[in-house]
Amino acid sequence: MSSRYDVLVLGGSGVDTIVYVPELPLPYADSYMIRPGIETRAGQTGDFVALGLSSLGLRTHHIDMIGDDPSGDLVRAFHRDRGIGFTEVPLPGGTKRAVNLVGPDGRRLSLYDDSRSRESDRLPAELLRPLASASRHAHVSITHPCAFALPLLREAGLTLSTDLHDWDGENPYHEPFAYGADIVFVSATALTDKERTMRRILERGRAEVVIATAGAEGASLLTADGLVHVPAVTPRDPVVDSNGAGDAFAAGFLFGRLTGEDLDRCALYGAVAGAYACTVPATGSDAIDRARLLDEVAAARG
Known part of the structure; x- marks a missing residue:
């Protein structure tokens, strides 16, 4: 029996407030005049991975905890307007939020509001189990409730992926993922x-x-056969923002893996998708589609 979904994305929903700053780090001052302005929009790591996968034509569903609040309404609209299936679980502390400071070169500094999470937060098994059984693969965000979902996903027989983001290699929190x-x-x-x-x-x-991404320096890909370097891809359009580039890389790589490509081609898909994401302003939410991805991959391979 074929699966209903290619990818089930767990966790990583939230709302970001984007603030463009004249430089990073930002020197202390009493005030700054900000242009092009300050904008709040839905989209954190799980939202962007789901968007990237869906834009590439993979059947994608997302499950996470969000609040009954205006920020939650933005997250619901994000999925509804893009046709991405979304199962929401009530988050008593309210929808997760962050402030992203974005410099002129596109670099980002994120400030996460950690007051939203509670120790008791969980993705209920009665909701998660049928979604897992209907999916080929699960991409798991490193949020607290998702750690408790890992055994159920393994029992369901799914292949799993995760993004450790800026792990230092030592923090034990990341190890289950x-x-x-x-x-x-x-x-x-x-x-x-x-x-x-x-x-x-x-x-x-x-x-x-294991894939370690390093922005313009490319990425490193390690398997049992050894370590290889994956060159970065120069975007067709000007770089304006690095926000979401890692999520786009993951989506592109997973698209390749789930469509039967070898690891070299998967990594190239990821590099092209990540480069495209750097051309999208942080205040927006756009992802490369399948036609453009394949076109740019063909061009990159000469």
Whole structure:
């Protein structure tokens, strides 16, 4: 029996307030005049991965906890307007929020409101189990409720992916995700020894591939066959913002994996999708579609 969904995305919903600043780090001053302005929009890591996958034609469903509040309304509208299925679980503390400071070169500094989460937050098994049984693959955000969902997803027989974001390689919070997924993405930003961390994930967990992204420096891909470098792709349009580039890379890579491509082609898909995301302002939410992805991949391969 074929699955109803190609990918079930867990967690990572929220709302960001985008503030463009003249430089990062931002020097202290009593006030700044901000242009092009300050804007609040839906879209955090899970939302953007779901958007990226859906835009590439994969049947995608998203489940997460959000609040009964105006921020939650933005998240609901984000999915509704883009035709992405969304199962919401009430979040008593309110929808997750963040403030993103974006510099002129597109770099971002995120300030996450940690007051929204509670120890008791969970994704109910009675909602999650039927979604898992109807899916081929699950992409798991590293939010607190998702850690408790990992055993159920494994029992359902899904392949799993996760993004550890700016893990330092030491914080134990990330380990259930790092060692419990088949495909592991991580930003190289905070890794003092990137290769050592990647090899530890491969040796201690169930991962078949670990990908460390490093922006314009490209990415590193590690399997049992060894470590290879994945060059960055130059975007067709000007770079305006790095927000969402890692999520786009993950979506592009997973698209390749779920359509039967080899790892080299998957990594190229990810690099092209990530480069495209850097051309989209943080105040917007757009993702590369399948036709453009394949066109740019063909051009990149000459």
